[in-house]
Amino acid sequence: MTQLTKIGVIGAGNMGSGIVQKIAQEGLSVVMVDTQDDFVQRGLSNIKTLLQAGVDRKILSARQMEDTLSRITGTVDYNLVADADLIVEAVFEDKAVKSALFQKLDAICQEHTILATNTSSFYVREFAEKTKRPDRFVGLHYFYHPAKNRLLEVIPHDGTGQETIETALLFAKLHGKTAIIVKDAPGFAVNRFFVPFLNEATRMLEENMANIATIEAAAKNAFKIGMGAFELMNVTGIPIAVHSADTLGRELGPFYATSGILRNQMEKKENWDLSGPVDETKMEAVEDRFLGVCLGVAAALVDEGVASIEDTDRGAKIGLRWAKGPFEIMNRIGIGKTYRVVEAISQKYPDFKIPGILIRQNRLGRPFEFSCVDLMTRDHVAYITINRPEAMNALNETVMEQLEKRFSEAENDPGVDAVVFQGAGKAFVAGADIRYFVDKIKSDRISDIEAFTRKGHELFLRIENSQKQTIALLDGLSLGGGSELALACQKILATPAGVMGFPETGIGIFPGLGGMLRFAKLAGAPLAKYFTFTGTLLGAEDAHALGIVSKLSPASDVTSALAAMIAEEKYDKYHKRELPAKFREIAEAFENDNSEKLLSGQAPAEISADITGRVLKSMGYKAPLALRTAGKIIDEQKKLSIKDGIELELSFLGEMFATADALEGLQSSLERRRPVFKGA
Numbered sequence: 001m002t003q004l005t006k007i008g009v010i011g012a013g014n015m016g017s018g019i020v021q022k023i024a025q026e027g028l029s030v031v032m033v034d035t036q037d038d039f040v041q042r043g044l045s046n047i048k049t050l051l052q053a054g055v056d057r058k059i060l061s062a063r064q065m066e067d068t069l070s071r072i073t074g075t076v077d078y079n080l081v082a083d084a085d086l087i088v089e090a091v092f093e094d095k096a097v098k099s100a101l102f103q104k105l106d107a108i109c110q111e112h113t114i115l116a117t118n119t120s121s122f123y124v125r126e127f128a129e130k131t132k133r134p135d136r137f138v139g140l141h142y143f144y145h146p147a148k149n150r151l152l153e154v155i156p157h158d159g160t161g162q163e164t165i166e167t168a169l170l171f172a173k174l175h176g177k178t179a180i181i182v183k184d185a186p187g188f189a190v191n192r193f194f195v196p197f198l199n200e201a202t203r204m205l206e207e208n209m210a211n212i213a214t215i216e217a218a219a220k221n222a223f224k225i226g227m228g229a230f231e232l233m234n235v236t237g238i239p240i241a242v243h244s245a246d247t248l249g250r251e252l253g254p255f256y257a258t259s260g261i262l263r264n265q266m267e268k269k270e271n272w273d274l275s276g277p278v279d280e281t282k283m284e285a286v287e288d289r290f291l292g293v294c295l296g297v298a299a300a301l302v303d304e305g306v307a308s309i310e311d312t313d314r315g316a317k318i319g320l321r322w323a324k325g326p327f328e329i330m331n332r333i334g335i336g337k338t339y340r341v342v343e344a345i346s347q348k349y350p351d352f353k354i355p356g357i358l359i360r361q362n363r364l365g366r367p368f369e370f371s372c373v374d375l376m377t378r379d380h381v382a383y384i385t386i387n388r389p390e391a392m393n394a395l396n397e398t399v400m401e402q403l404e405k406r407f408s409e410a411e412n413d414p415g416v417d418a419v420v421f422q423g424a425g426k427a428f429v430a431g432a433d434i435r436y437f438v439d440k441i442k443s444d445r446i447s448d449i450e451a452f453t454r455k456g457h458e459l460f461l462r463i464e465n466s467q468k469q470t471i472a473l474l475d476g477l478s479l480g481g482g483s484e485l486a487l488a489c490q491k492i493l494a495t496p497a498g499v500m501g502f503p504e505t506g507i508g509i510f511p512g513l514g515g516m517l518r519f520a521k522l523a524g525a526p527l528a529k530y531f532t533f534t535g536t537l538l539g540a541e542d543a544h545a546l547g548i549v550s551k552l553s554p555a556s557d558v559t560s561a562l563a564a565m566i567a568e569e570k571y572d573k574y575h576k577r578e579l580p581a582k583f584r585e586i587a588e589a590f591e592n593d594n595s596e597k598l599l600s601g602q603a604p605a606e607i608s609a610d611i612t613g614r615v616l617k618s619m620g621y622k623a624p625l626a627l628r629t630a631g632k633i634i635d636e637q638k639k640l641s642i643k644d645g646i647e648l649e650l651s652f653l654g655e656m657f658a659t660a661d662a663l664e665g666l667q668s669s670l671e672r673r674r675p676v677f678k679g680a
Helices: 014-025 037-056 062-070 095-108 124-128 162-174 190-206 212-223 229-236 238-252 260-268 280-303 309-319 326-333 335-348 356-364 397-411 434-442 446-465 481-488 515-523 525-534 540-545 555-567 581-589 592-599 609-619 624-637 642-657 660-670
Strands: 006-010 029-033 072-075 086-089 114-117 137-142 151-155 178-181 373-378 381-386 418-423 427-430 469-474 477-479 491-494 499-501
Touching: 006 014, 014 029, 014 037, 014 062, 014 072, 014 137, 029 037, 037 062, 037 072, 062 072, 086 095, 086 162, 095 114, 095 124, 114 162, 124 137, 137 162, 151 162, 151 309, 162 178, 162 555, 178 309, 190 212, 190 229, 190 238, 190 260, 190 280, 190 309, 212 229, 212 280, 229 238, 238 260, 280 309, 280 326, 280 335, 280 356, 309 326, 326 335, 335 356, 373 397, 381 397, 397 418, 397 446, 418 427, 418 481, 427 469, 427 481, 434 446, 434 642, 434 660, 446 481, 446 642, 469 481, 469 555, 477 481, 481 499, 481 515, 491 540, 491 555, 515 525, 515 624, 515 642, 525 581, 525 592, 525 609, 525 624, 540 581, 581 592, 581 609, 592 609, 592 624, 624 642, 624 660
Parallel strands: 006 029, 006 086, 029 072, 086 114, 114 137, 151 178, 381 418, 418 469, 427 477, 469 491, 477 499
Antiparallel strands: 137 151, 373 381
């Protein structure tokens, strides 16, 4: 796989400079090229303005801004990207300009350089054919604003090499993007259904079906979004909507073609007037029209193999910030209603046919099922990916069931020597799905939580004791159940982005999948109490120093680091190890009597005021009952085996979730407010 140490971006406009900013913010060196120095300086100025706004809002520090800018080189000299590992083209949508650019880059760049186009209107293959490296050519379609929007469509054409695809996916991860794989087809995935959403709004206006205010209100209600189609066009630019609809209409037929009123609005060079009354009597019909178009097109693109159901939904939720993706909406409103509203669209537009996937699902009469956990085997290694990046890969019943199934498949495959667990997007696994717990508590079904947790323990024990090597690839945030999954693996490989944490006592419960038990056996009961009581995050380097992380690796070198780990012999991960000096006083603060003093709000005399001050302040925000229960469990688990320790943990679970503090803590997390614990 191509190493990614130097990235080039061609184009310093809003899109290009935004891409450059994001790449540099995530720690990669990047060269921004444009044809005139004025353009380059304007791009750099845009980046500085956005970064300064981040500093002003305390999202970034002044040092982070300086570091980001230090990684950016602005130039008009194309030769400065000749040795780049990957180059992203982000110039305006002109086929001749883009074609000439790629011919130029192909001539000056080194053989290993991957070329990528950010086109939203043209086929990727059309530009790949202009080069002598079609196998090292791919589409990378960013969404506005690229420094903030996490979605990236990765678009291989038929000739793109597998290594190029894997490098593109790695690049996405390295600069904080959530990638979806999309076929080289008109509109790719997201624009394929988003542009008709915009266009259909104008058609309803053109037909006098409703006024703009009503159409806006219906769009917001149907898709649970903050801006309707007309406001979105005002913000992003009406010419962009026209250009996109023209492209789809030219490639796919009259159903997608630009409406007359939309083209007229562009020619008038005026924004849409959003004022006016909302006619509630027309809302349902307008909503159904929107749903028929968007859901029908989403089903069509999946039917054609452009993207998977899951990636189509992911595109809507991450790229467009919809509350639910098209297929989730289909399940919410029912497959029967979905079929009816799409059928109405097929009758209105003769060239739009009801997609086969929808016909089949309607016959089955049941909701769509989604895959949340993927399994891919390569070179005797099974990679199990928890693929819910829009939910930070949170664990719920469906994820755990699929995780168990994929692990069984990998374990039973005689060609697999090792199993690697990883998360899609920026997180490994950010804990369990809190809404699941809240729903079960409110419906008086805490026994379901106990059964769910027991199954989780059984799976984690299998992972820990498997005859095949099990490795957690910790390259992002890991909280609660995610940290517990990582700890259950026989080895952990972490990148500098890897972080572990146990925030449970801050939401009224305790870590329930063996995290306290395994952490204590690795780093000692006092530190298990410290990280459980305070919720302090443990970075990859410190986790490595404690022996929790087996190996550290740069993100760009994970593949070879994994190979080296797999080649090593298995070892007892719980072997005795010396505590690093950095943690000795903290550990002493949580030894027997000191731990009890801290739980009572007192500062142990022999511990520094700095440490006790920080600890007591942090514990002050936690649930007292959860703290005491967690402390009791950790103390009693010290003399128990893993299996017996798990049974002890389970014995406290129902009692803990039945407390008022548990419901308050969990619900406050969903409502994004600070909980008020009463010790009940």
